[in-house]
Amino acid sequence: MVSWIRLFKAAGFLAIVITNQRGIALGQYTDADLLALHKNMRAELAGRGAILDDVFYCPHAEGACNCRKPLPGMVIQAQQKWAIDLSASLLIGDGERDRQLAARCGIPFALVRNGRVVEVEGQS
Template identity: 50%
Template sequence: MKKAIFFDRDGTLNEEVHFLHKIADFVWTEGAIEAIKFCNDHNYLAIVITNQSGVARGYYPEEDIMKLHQWMNDQLKGHGAHLDGIYYCPHHPEGIIGKYALKCNCRKPLPGMLLRAEKDFDIDMAKSYLIGDGARDVECAEAAGVKGIRYTGGNLYQALMDGMKEN
């Protein structure tokens, strides 16, 4: 079985931008690339899990999310790093786009995205971590049997190292 570090996206890997979907608005947080490279260099899968309710709300199409995530991996390649997986939840029960306007098990704090990644990659959840800026991220981690690390700003790599020592 493999171990993973799951990353929340908005407010963790990138600076918080409300309903981020444009590459031009994306800014890596300090230490984000180094945190991902740490995963790659130390036998952890680097996996993003992110709520993207802007799709259900009609603010942008799923294609924008996919383009942004491809761009992120392209940027990481230039640093000798990569994301192994990216999972997103386009749903929201109050959405206006019919097929996305629903309750689901993948919207954090529910653990659906983590559980899907566990199956897809054969992950040992007890040896894995999730780092995110919201209480719902830590709640999601706990629901999936993963150690949660609350990121409160600053250098993401350092926050990950400190959080892994504590857990």
């Protein structure tokens, strides 16, 4: 993740994390726990030269919102906040939800397993 963030940042992309965190709805951890974790993660990445521009998370239960991946809510939030051209972006993910999200939002998609790109879709 570190080298990719560095690479995309060097190429002029924003680096934004979008993550489902249903554990909050399930009471397994709190928003504050998650925010502390994200703060630590961003500090650690930054210390290794990988600056994340933003992190969006969905704290909701399945079926309770429009932002839990593969629903597009977090992508729309990020797009509006940062004025992102989705078709000129790349969504990198490790699962089917990420693939569906990318397809729904018209974002080229790279499927990653064990830190390697194993499949790319939607590139022109």
